[in-house]
Amino acid sequence: MIPSEPEVTKLYTSWLMLREDGLVGRSLNDDRISHKCRLPQRQGSERRTTVSEIESRGYVHPDVLVSTEWVAGHIEDPGVRIIESNEDPLLYSTGHIPGAVEVDWTRDLNDPVRRDYLGRDGFEALMRRIGVGRDTTVVFYGDRNNWWATYAYWVFQLFGHDKAKVMDGGRIKWVNEGRPLTKDVPSYPASDYQARERDDKRIRAFRDQVLRHVEGKRPLIDVRSPQEYSGERLHMPEYPNEGALRGGHIPGAANVPWAKAVNPEDGTFKSAAELRALYENEAKIKPDDDVVVYCRIGERSSHTWFVLTNLLGFKQVRNYDGSWTEWGNLVGVPIERTV
Amino acid sequence: MAVPKKLTQTLETLEMVPDRNERIQLLIDIAGRFEEVPPRIARRPFPPDHLVPACESQAYVFGEERPDGTLDFHFAVENPQGISAKAMAVILDETLSGAPPQQVAEVPQDIVYRVFGRELSMGKSMGLMSMVGTVANMAKKYTEGPHSPG
Numbered sequence: 001m002i003p004s005e006p007e008v009t010k011l012y013t014s015w016l017m018l019r020e021d022g023l024v025g026r027s028l029n030d031d032r033i034s035h036k037c038r039l040p041q042r043q044g045s046e047r048r049t050t051v052s053e054i055e056s057r058g059y060v061h062p063d064v065l066v067s068t069e070w071v072a073g074h075i076e077d078p079g080v081r082i083i084e085s086n087e088d089p090l091l092y093s094t095g096h097i098p099g100a101v102e103v104d105w106t107r108d109l110n111d112p113v114r115r116d117y118l119g120r121d122g123f124e125a126l127m128r129r130i131g132v133g134r135d136t137t138v139v140f141y142g143d144r145n146n147w148w149a150t151y152a153y154w155v156f157q158l159f160g161h162d163k164a165k166v167m168d169g170g171r172i173k174w175v176n177e178g179r180p181l182t183k184d185v186p187s188y189p190a191s192d193y194q195a196r197e198r199d200d201k202r203i204r205a206f207r208d209q210v211l212r213h214v215e216g217k218r219p220l221i222d223v224r225s226p227q228e229y230s231g232e233r234l235h236m237p238e239y240p241n242e243g244a245l246r247g248g249h250i251p252g253a254a255n256v257p258w259a260k261a262v263n264p265e266d267g268t269f270k271s272a273a274e275l276r277a278l279y280e281n282e283a284k285i286k287p288d289d290d291v292v293v294y295c296r297i298g299e300r301s302s303h304t305w306f307v308l309t310n311l312l313g314f315k316q317v318r319n320y321d322g323s324w325t326e327w328g329n330l331v332g333v334p335i336e337r338t339v
Numbered sequence: 340m341a342v343p344k345k346l347t348q349t350l351e352t353l354e355m356v357p358d359r360n361e362r363i364q365l366l367i368d369i370a371g372r373f374e375e376v377p378p379r380i381a382r383r384p385f386p387p388d389h390l391v392p393a394c395e396s397q398a399y400v401f402g403e404e405r406p407d408g409t410l411d412f413h414f415a416v417e418n419p420q421g422i423s424a425k426a427m428a429v430i431l432d433e434t435l436s437g438a439p440p441q442q443v444a445e446v447p448q449d450i451v452y453r454v455f456g457r458e459l460s461m462g463k464s465m466g467l468m469s470m471v472g473t474v475a476n477m478a479k480k481y482t483e484g485p486h487s488p489g
Contacts, residue, residue, distance in 0.1 A: 087463055294464070
Protein backbone atom coordinates (compact mmCIF):
# COMPACT_ATOMS: atom_id res chain seq x y z
CA MET A 1 0.00 0.00 0.00
CA ILE A 2 1.39 3.34 -0.97
CA PRO A 3 0.95 5.89 1.79
CA SER A 4 -0.31 9.39 1.36
CA GLU A 5 2.28 12.12 1.08
CA PRO A 6 1.28 13.60 4.46
CA GLU A 7 2.06 10.24 6.06
CA VAL A 8 5.42 10.23 4.35
CA THR A 9 6.10 13.74 5.54
CA LYS A 10 5.17 12.95 9.11
CA LEU A 11 7.24 9.80 9.25
CA TYR A 12 10.26 11.34 7.62
CA THR A 13 10.14 14.52 9.65
CA SER A 14 9.74 12.44 12.79
CA TRP A 15 12.84 10.54 11.81
CA LEU A 16 14.73 13.76 11.24
CA MET A 17 13.80 14.95 14.68
CA LEU A 18 14.78 11.65 16.25
CA ARG A 19 18.03 11.93 14.39
CA GLU A 20 18.62 15.43 15.67
CA ASP A 21 17.71 14.15 19.10
CA GLY A 22 20.37 11.48 18.80
CA LEU A 23 17.92 8.63 18.48
CA VAL A 24 19.01 7.38 15.10
CA GLY A 25 18.69 3.77 16.05
CA ARG A 26 14.93 4.11 16.41
CA SER A 27 13.97 3.18 12.88
CA LEU A 28 10.61 3.97 11.44
CA ASN A 29 8.20 1.21 12.24
CA ASP A 30 5.92 1.52 9.30
CA ASP A 31 6.09 -0.44 6.09
CA ARG A 32 3.82 1.89 4.16
CA ILE A 33 6.41 4.56 3.50
CA SER A 34 6.64 5.57 -0.11
CA HIS A 35 10.05 5.09 -1.60
CA LYS A 36 9.46 5.96 -5.20
CA CYS A 37 10.48 9.28 -6.57
CA ARG A 38 7.38 10.86 -7.96
CA LEU A 39 5.78 14.15 -8.58
CA PRO A 40 3.20 15.11 -5.98
CA GLN A 41 -0.08 13.40 -5.64
CA ARG A 42 -3.06 15.69 -5.31
CA GLN A 43 -4.07 14.62 -1.87
CA GLY A 44 -5.53 17.84 -0.61
CA SER A 45 -5.91 16.37 2.85
CA GLU A 46 -3.04 18.25 4.47
CA ARG A 47 -3.95 20.63 7.27
CA ARG A 48 -4.24 23.96 5.53
CA THR A 49 -2.55 26.89 7.16
CA THR A 50 -3.74 30.42 6.71
CA VAL A 51 -2.12 33.72 7.47
CA SER A 52 -4.59 34.28 10.28
CA GLU A 53 -3.68 30.90 11.75
CA ILE A 54 -0.03 31.91 11.64
CA GLU A 55 -0.92 35.15 13.41
CA SER A 56 -2.68 33.17 16.12
CA ARG A 57 0.54 31.42 17.10
CA GLY A 58 1.78 34.42 19.01
CA TYR A 59 4.93 35.28 17.09
CA VAL A 60 6.53 38.67 17.65
CA HIS A 61 6.86 39.23 13.88
CA PRO A 62 4.24 36.99 12.28
CA ASP A 63 4.46 38.91 9.02
CA VAL A 64 7.74 37.14 8.13
CA LEU A 65 5.81 33.95 7.60
CA VAL A 66 3.28 33.34 4.88
CA SER A 67 1.09 30.32 4.32
CA THR A 68 1.02 28.10 1.26
CA GLU A 69 -2.43 29.54 0.65
CA TRP A 70 -0.99 33.07 0.61
CA VAL A 71 1.70 32.02 -1.86
CA ALA A 72 -0.88 30.34 -4.09
CA GLY A 73 -2.71 33.63 -4.21
CA HIS A 74 0.41 35.62 -5.12
CA ILE A 75 1.92 33.45 -7.84
CA GLU A 76 1.20 36.06 -10.45
CA ASP A 77 1.75 39.07 -8.20
CA PRO A 78 4.45 41.18 -9.89
CA GLY A 79 5.45 42.57 -6.51
CA VAL A 80 6.30 39.11 -5.21
CA ARG A 81 9.14 36.82 -6.24
CA ILE A 82 8.96 33.25 -5.02
CA ILE A 83 12.37 31.68 -4.44
CA GLU A 84 13.13 27.99 -3.92
CA SER A 85 16.34 27.15 -2.03
CA ASN A 86 17.08 23.50 -1.40
CA GLU A 87 19.65 21.25 0.13
CA ASP A 88 19.16 18.78 -2.75
CA PRO A 89 20.43 20.37 -5.96
CA LEU A 90 18.19 18.20 -8.16
CA LEU A 91 14.90 19.00 -6.48
CA TYR A 92 13.96 22.30 -8.12
CA SER A 93 14.21 20.73 -11.57
CA THR A 94 11.80 17.93 -10.66
CA GLY A 95 9.08 20.57 -10.28
CA HIS A 96 8.59 23.80 -8.36
CA ILE A 97 5.93 26.36 -7.55
CA PRO A 98 4.86 28.06 -10.79
CA GLY A 99 6.85 31.23 -11.22
CA ALA A 100 9.43 30.32 -8.59
CA VAL A 101 13.10 30.94 -9.32
CA GLU A 102 15.90 28.91 -7.81
CA VAL A 103 18.59 30.41 -5.63
CA ASP A 104 21.23 27.79 -5.04
CA TRP A 105 23.27 28.27 -1.92
CA THR A 106 26.57 26.96 -3.25
CA ARG A 107 26.31 28.54 -6.69
CA ASP A 108 24.48 31.80 -6.05
CA LEU A 109 25.21 32.90 -2.51
CA ASN A 110 28.87 32.04 -1.95
CA ASP A 111 32.07 33.56 -3.14
CA PRO A 112 33.49 30.97 -5.57
CA VAL A 113 37.02 31.20 -4.16
CA ARG A 114 37.11 32.56 -0.60
CA ARG A 115 35.07 31.09 2.21
CA ASP A 116 32.65 33.97 2.34
CA TYR A 117 29.32 35.09 0.98
CA LEU A 118 28.97 37.02 -2.20
CA GLY A 119 29.75 40.73 -2.11
CA ARG A 120 27.62 43.71 -3.08
CA ASP A 121 28.26 43.33 -6.81
CA GLY A 122 27.44 39.65 -6.76
CA PHE A 123 24.24 40.20 -4.80
CA GLU A 124 23.22 42.99 -7.12
CA ALA A 125 23.82 40.76 -10.15
CA LEU A 126 21.80 37.96 -8.56
CA MET A 127 18.85 40.22 -7.79
CA ARG A 128 18.91 41.71 -11.26
CA ARG A 129 19.04 38.25 -12.83
CA ILE A 130 15.99 37.01 -10.96
CA GLY A 131 14.14 40.24 -11.62
CA VAL A 132 13.93 41.46 -8.03
CA GLY A 133 13.73 45.17 -7.28
CA ARG A 134 14.19 46.84 -3.93
CA ASP A 135 10.43 46.90 -3.51
CA THR A 136 9.90 43.27 -4.48
CA THR A 137 8.83 40.98 -1.69
CA VAL A 138 10.83 37.77 -1.85
CA VAL A 139 9.27 34.62 -0.44
CA PHE A 140 11.61 31.72 0.31
CA TYR A 141 10.69 28.08 0.54
CA GLY A 142 12.61 24.82 0.23
CA ASP A 143 13.22 21.27 1.30
CA ARG A 144 14.24 20.00 4.73
CA ASN A 145 11.78 22.14 6.67
CA ASN A 146 13.01 25.34 5.07
CA TRP A 147 16.50 24.79 6.38
CA TRP A 148 18.12 26.21 3.22
CA ALA A 149 15.34 28.70 2.66
CA THR A 150 16.12 30.34 5.98
CA TYR A 151 19.81 30.29 5.10
CA ALA A 152 19.09 32.21 1.89
CA TYR A 153 16.78 34.52 3.88
CA TRP A 154 19.63 35.21 6.30
CA VAL A 155 22.09 36.00 3.50
CA PHE A 156 19.56 38.39 1.97
CA GLN A 157 19.38 40.17 5.31
CA LEU A 158 23.13 40.77 5.19
CA PHE A 159 22.28 43.08 2.31
CA GLY A 160 19.28 44.57 4.04
CA HIS A 161 16.60 43.21 1.71
CA ASP A 162 13.99 43.24 4.43
CA LYS A 163 11.02 42.69 2.15
CA ALA A 164 11.46 38.98 2.71
CA LYS A 165 9.26 36.17 3.97
CA VAL A 166 9.36 32.40 4.39
CA MET A 167 6.58 30.03 3.35
CA ASP A 168 5.58 28.10 6.46
CA GLY A 169 5.98 24.35 6.01
CA GLY A 170 8.23 24.70 3.00
CA ARG A 171 8.22 22.71 -0.17
CA ILE A 172 6.82 19.49 1.18
CA LYS A 173 3.77 21.19 2.67
CA TRP A 174 3.01 22.70 -0.72
CA VAL A 175 3.43 19.27 -2.32
CA ASN A 176 1.31 17.50 0.27
CA GLU A 177 -1.51 19.94 -0.21
CA GLY A 178 -1.69 18.89 -3.84
CA ARG A 179 -0.81 22.34 -5.09
CA PRO A 180 0.57 22.74 -8.60
CA LEU A 181 4.19 22.26 -9.56
CA THR A 182 5.84 22.96 -12.87
CA LYS A 183 9.14 22.18 -14.54
CA ASP A 184 8.98 25.43 -16.49
CA VAL A 185 11.80 27.71 -15.45
CA PRO A 186 10.50 31.27 -15.42
CA SER A 187 12.33 34.23 -16.87
CA TYR A 188 11.80 37.77 -15.62
CA PRO A 189 12.99 41.06 -17.04
CA ALA A 190 16.22 42.08 -15.39
CA SER A 191 15.77 44.60 -12.61
CA ASP A 192 17.97 47.61 -11.88
CA TYR A 193 18.55 46.52 -8.30
CA GLN A 194 20.96 48.74 -6.42
CA ALA A 195 22.41 46.67 -3.61
CA ARG A 196 23.69 48.03 -0.33
CA GLU A 197 27.08 47.03 0.98
CA ARG A 198 26.92 43.82 2.93
CA ASP A 199 26.55 44.52 6.63
CA ASP A 200 28.12 41.73 8.66
CA LYS A 201 27.96 43.47 12.01
CA ARG A 202 24.32 43.05 12.88
CA ILE A 203 23.50 39.37 12.33
CA ARG A 204 26.81 37.66 11.61
CA ALA A 205 29.52 36.68 14.11
CA PHE A 206 33.18 36.03 13.40
CA ARG A 207 35.76 33.91 15.18
CA ASP A 208 37.34 36.58 17.34
CA GLN A 209 33.98 37.99 18.30
CA VAL A 210 32.87 34.52 19.37
CA LEU A 211 36.01 34.12 21.44
CA ARG A 212 35.23 37.37 23.27
CA HIS A 213 31.61 36.23 23.57
CA VAL A 214 32.80 33.06 25.30
CA GLU A 215 35.15 34.99 27.57
CA GLY A 216 32.26 37.28 28.48
CA LYS A 217 30.18 34.22 29.34
CA ARG A 218 27.40 35.33 27.04
CA PRO A 219 24.97 32.74 25.69
CA LEU A 220 25.47 30.51 22.67
CA ILE A 221 23.17 27.96 21.08
CA ASP A 222 24.69 24.95 19.35
CA VAL A 223 21.97 23.65 17.01
CA ARG A 224 23.76 20.46 15.94
CA SER A 225 22.79 16.95 16.99
CA PRO A 226 23.68 15.79 20.51
CA GLN A 227 26.39 13.53 19.07
CA GLU A 228 28.04 16.42 17.31
CA TYR A 229 27.65 18.63 20.38
CA SER A 230 29.18 16.06 22.71
CA GLY A 231 32.07 15.30 20.40
CA GLU A 232 31.04 11.67 20.12
CA ARG A 233 30.42 11.72 16.38
CA LEU A 234 33.96 12.59 15.42
CA HIS A 235 35.00 9.28 16.91
CA MET A 236 32.17 7.16 15.54
CA PRO A 237 33.55 4.34 13.36
CA GLU A 238 32.90 4.69 9.63
CA TYR A 239 31.44 8.14 10.11
CA PRO A 240 32.73 10.51 7.44
CA ASN A 241 35.09 13.29 8.35
CA GLU A 242 33.09 16.35 9.30
CA GLY A 243 35.77 18.83 8.42
CA ALA A 244 37.04 19.38 11.95
CA LEU A 245 40.07 18.06 13.78
CA ARG A 246 38.45 18.30 17.19
CA GLY A 247 35.00 17.31 18.42
CA GLY A 248 32.84 18.95 21.05
CA HIS A 249 31.27 22.37 21.40
CA ILE A 250 32.08 25.96 22.20
CA PRO A 251 32.25 26.37 26.00
CA GLY A 252 29.00 27.55 27.52
CA ALA A 253 26.85 26.67 24.51
CA ALA A 254 23.46 25.10 25.12
CA ASN A 255 22.40 22.36 22.72
CA VAL A 256 19.05 22.87 21.00
CA PRO A 257 18.91 20.89 17.72
CA TRP A 258 17.44 23.13 15.04
CA ALA A 259 14.61 20.82 13.99
CA LYS A 260 13.01 21.06 17.43
CA ALA A 261 11.50 24.34 16.26
CA VAL A 262 9.39 22.54 13.67
CA ASN A 263 6.19 20.52 13.95
CA PRO A 264 6.93 16.98 12.74
CA GLU A 265 3.41 16.59 11.35
CA ASP A 266 3.64 19.17 8.62
CA GLY A 267 6.95 21.01 8.82
CA THR A 268 5.40 24.24 10.07
CA PHE A 269 7.02 26.26 12.82
CA LYS A 270 5.91 25.54 16.37
CA SER A 271 3.89 28.14 18.24
CA ALA A 272 5.57 30.97 20.10
CA ALA A 273 4.67 29.35 23.43
CA GLU A 274 6.30 26.09 22.42
CA LEU A 275 9.37 27.90 21.11
CA ARG A 276 9.69 29.94 24.30
CA ALA A 277 9.55 26.74 26.31
CA LEU A 278 12.36 25.38 24.20
CA TYR A 279 14.68 28.36 24.14
CA GLU A 280 13.79 30.47 27.15
CA ASN A 281 12.83 27.77 29.65
CA GLU A 282 15.15 24.95 28.60
CA ALA A 283 18.12 26.76 27.06
CA LYS A 284 17.78 29.71 29.45
CA ILE A 285 18.17 32.51 26.93
CA LYS A 286 16.11 35.70 27.02
CA PRO A 287 14.94 38.05 24.25
CA ASP A 288 17.29 40.80 25.41
CA ASP A 289 20.34 38.55 25.48
CA ASP A 290 23.24 38.88 23.07
CA VAL A 291 23.08 35.39 21.51
CA VAL A 292 25.38 33.60 19.08
CA VAL A 293 24.08 30.53 17.22
CA TYR A 294 26.21 28.06 15.31
CA CYS A 295 26.28 24.60 13.75
CA ARG A 296 28.78 23.09 11.29
CA ILE A 297 28.94 25.76 8.59
CA GLY A 298 26.17 28.10 9.68
CA GLU A 299 23.31 26.63 7.66
CA ARG A 300 21.26 24.86 10.34
CA SER A 301 21.91 27.75 12.72
CA SER A 302 20.40 30.21 10.24
CA HIS A 303 17.11 28.38 10.84
CA THR A 304 17.43 28.92 14.58
CA TRP A 305 18.53 32.53 13.97
CA PHE A 306 15.28 32.99 12.00
CA VAL A 307 13.21 31.52 14.82
CA LEU A 308 14.81 33.54 17.59
CA THR A 309 14.91 36.81 15.67
CA ASN A 310 11.63 36.79 13.84
CA LEU A 311 9.31 34.45 15.68
CA LEU A 312 10.40 35.17 19.26
CA GLY A 313 11.65 38.72 18.75
CA PHE A 314 15.14 38.30 20.19
CA LYS A 315 16.89 41.59 19.57
CA GLN A 316 20.50 40.56 19.13
CA VAL A 317 21.13 37.17 17.58
CA ARG A 318 24.15 36.56 15.38
CA ASN A 319 24.88 33.52 13.26
CA TYR A 320 28.47 32.29 13.50
CA ASP A 321 28.81 30.81 10.01
CA GLY A 322 32.41 29.78 10.60
CA SER A 323 30.79 27.40 13.05
CA TRP A 324 32.34 24.08 14.01
CA THR A 325 34.31 23.64 10.79
CA GLU A 326 36.23 26.73 11.86
CA TRP A 327 36.21 26.42 15.66
CA GLY A 328 37.04 22.71 15.63
CA ASN A 329 40.14 23.42 13.56
CA LEU A 330 41.40 26.50 15.36
CA VAL A 331 44.62 26.32 17.33
CA GLY A 332 44.32 27.11 20.99
CA VAL A 333 40.64 27.95 21.37
CA PRO A 334 38.69 26.45 24.27
CA ILE A 335 36.50 23.41 23.63
CA GLU A 336 34.14 21.50 25.86
CA ARG A 337 33.54 17.82 25.31
CA THR A 338 31.16 15.55 27.15
CA VAL A 339 32.46 12.17 25.98
CA MET B 340 43.49 -1.35 -8.34
CA ALA B 341 41.30 -0.68 -11.38
CA VAL B 342 37.96 1.07 -11.02
CA PRO B 343 35.05 -1.17 -12.11
CA LYS B 344 34.55 -0.81 -15.85
CA LYS B 345 30.86 0.10 -15.73
CA LEU B 346 31.54 2.83 -13.20
CA THR B 347 34.29 4.29 -15.36
CA GLN B 348 31.95 4.30 -18.35
CA THR B 349 29.16 5.96 -16.40
CA LEU B 350 31.45 8.65 -15.03
CA GLU B 351 32.79 9.34 -18.49
CA THR B 352 29.25 9.56 -19.83
CA LEU B 353 28.27 12.04 -17.13
CA GLU B 354 31.35 14.13 -17.79
CA MET B 355 30.28 14.42 -21.41
CA VAL B 356 27.36 16.49 -20.11
CA PRO B 357 29.06 19.62 -18.76
CA ASP B 358 25.94 21.79 -18.85
CA ARG B 359 24.58 21.92 -15.31
CA ASN B 360 20.92 21.84 -16.27
CA GLU B 361 21.39 18.94 -18.68
CA ARG B 362 23.37 17.08 -16.02
CA ILE B 363 20.59 17.66 -13.51
CA GLN B 364 17.98 16.33 -15.93
CA LEU B 365 20.10 13.28 -16.59
CA LEU B 366 20.49 12.63 -12.87
CA ILE B 367 16.75 13.07 -12.32
CA ASP B 368 16.13 10.49 -15.04
CA ILE B 369 18.59 8.17 -13.35
CA ALA B 370 16.85 8.68 -10.00
CA GLY B 371 13.61 7.66 -11.70
CA ARG B 372 15.03 4.16 -12.13
CA PHE B 373 15.40 3.74 -8.38
CA GLU B 374 14.02 0.50 -7.02
CA GLU B 375 13.95 -0.16 -3.32
CA VAL B 376 15.65 -3.13 -1.71
CA PRO B 377 13.41 -6.16 -2.32
CA PRO B 378 11.54 -7.55 0.69
CA ARG B 379 13.44 -10.83 0.44
CA ILE B 380 16.55 -8.86 1.43
CA ALA B 381 15.13 -6.40 3.97
CA ARG B 382 11.85 -5.03 5.26
CA ARG B 383 10.98 -2.08 7.43
CA PRO B 384 12.06 -1.27 9.97
CA PHE B 385 15.43 -1.51 8.27
CA PRO B 386 18.26 -2.49 10.59
CA PRO B 387 20.20 0.55 11.84
CA ASP B 388 23.52 -1.09 11.02
CA HIS B 389 22.66 -0.71 7.33
CA LEU B 390 21.97 3.02 7.66
CA VAL B 391 24.43 5.18 5.74
CA PRO B 392 26.23 7.42 8.25
CA ALA B 393 25.76 11.14 7.71
CA CYS B 394 23.23 10.73 4.90
CA GLU B 395 20.48 13.32 5.39
CA SER B 396 18.12 11.30 3.21
CA GLN B 397 18.23 8.25 5.45
CA ALA B 398 19.69 5.84 2.92
CA TYR B 399 20.26 2.16 3.69
CA VAL B 400 22.62 -0.19 1.86
CA PHE B 401 22.36 -3.98 1.64
CA GLY B 402 24.63 -6.52 -0.03
CA GLU B 403 23.58 -9.83 -1.58
CA GLU B 404 26.05 -12.47 -2.62
CA ARG B 405 25.91 -13.77 -6.17
CA PRO B 406 26.85 -17.34 -7.11
CA ASP B 407 29.92 -16.01 -8.92
CA GLY B 408 31.31 -14.50 -5.73
CA THR B 409 30.42 -10.91 -6.51
CA LEU B 410 27.82 -8.75 -4.78
CA ASP B 411 24.55 -7.12 -5.68
CA PHE B 412 23.90 -3.86 -3.87
CA HIS B 413 20.42 -2.80 -2.81
CA PHE B 414 19.27 0.49 -1.36
CA ALA B 415 16.43 2.18 0.46
CA VAL B 416 16.05 5.97 0.65
CA GLU B 417 13.43 7.13 3.12
CA ASN B 418 13.43 10.83 2.30
CA PRO B 419 10.70 11.30 -0.30
CA GLN B 420 12.61 14.36 -1.54
CA GLY B 421 15.99 12.62 -1.58
CA ILE B 422 16.42 12.70 -5.34
CA SER B 423 20.21 12.94 -5.26
CA ALA B 424 20.48 9.99 -2.91
CA LYS B 425 18.27 7.93 -5.22
CA ALA B 426 20.36 8.90 -8.25
CA MET B 427 23.52 7.91 -6.38
CA ALA B 428 21.94 4.61 -5.35
CA VAL B 429 21.02 3.77 -8.94
CA ILE B 430 24.53 4.59 -10.18
CA LEU B 431 26.16 2.48 -7.47
CA ASP B 432 23.82 -0.43 -8.09
CA GLU B 433 24.09 -0.37 -11.86
CA THR B 434 27.87 0.01 -11.94
CA LEU B 435 29.10 -1.90 -8.90
CA SER B 436 26.69 -4.82 -8.56
CA GLY B 437 28.47 -7.81 -10.08
CA ALA B 438 31.84 -6.08 -10.17
CA PRO B 439 34.87 -7.72 -8.52
CA PRO B 440 34.54 -6.96 -4.80
CA GLN B 441 38.22 -6.10 -4.60
CA GLN B 442 37.63 -3.33 -7.10
CA VAL B 443 34.46 -2.13 -5.39
CA ALA B 444 36.36 -1.92 -2.11
CA GLU B 445 38.74 0.57 -3.71
CA VAL B 446 36.17 2.91 -5.28
CA PRO B 447 37.08 6.42 -4.13
CA GLN B 448 34.41 8.50 -2.43
CA ASP B 449 35.15 11.57 -4.51
CA ILE B 450 33.39 10.06 -7.51
CA VAL B 451 30.48 12.01 -6.01
CA TYR B 452 31.97 15.19 -7.46
CA ARG B 453 32.34 13.58 -10.87
CA VAL B 454 28.66 12.67 -10.74
CA PHE B 455 27.18 15.85 -9.27
CA GLY B 456 29.85 18.44 -9.84
CA ARG B 457 31.50 20.57 -7.19
CA GLU B 458 28.44 22.64 -6.39
CA LEU B 459 27.32 20.54 -3.48
CA SER B 460 26.78 21.66 0.07
CA MET B 461 29.07 20.14 2.66
CA GLY B 462 26.31 18.06 4.18
CA LYS B 463 25.08 16.80 0.85
CA SER B 464 28.53 15.79 -0.34
CA MET B 465 29.24 14.08 2.97
CA GLY B 466 26.05 12.05 2.73
CA LEU B 467 26.62 11.00 -0.87
CA MET B 468 30.28 10.19 -0.24
CA SER B 469 29.21 8.15 2.74
CA MET B 470 26.94 6.09 0.46
CA VAL B 471 29.97 5.27 -1.69
CA GLY B 472 32.05 4.56 1.40
CA THR B 473 29.42 2.24 2.84
CA VAL B 474 29.29 0.20 -0.36
CA ALA B 475 33.09 0.06 -0.53
CA ASN B 476 33.33 -1.00 3.12
CA MET B 477 30.75 -3.70 2.54
CA ALA B 478 32.80 -5.07 -0.36
CA LYS B 479 35.99 -4.80 1.66
CA LYS B 480 34.54 -6.78 4.56
CA TYR B 481 33.23 -9.36 2.10
CA THR B 482 36.66 -9.85 0.59
CA GLU B 483 38.09 -10.29 4.06
CA GLY B 484 35.51 -13.04 4.78
CA PRO B 485 33.77 -14.94 6.15
CA HIS B 486 31.37 -14.28 3.28
CA SER B 487 28.48 -12.46 4.77
CA PRO B 488 27.74 -9.26 2.89
CA GLY B 489 24.96 -8.29 5.27
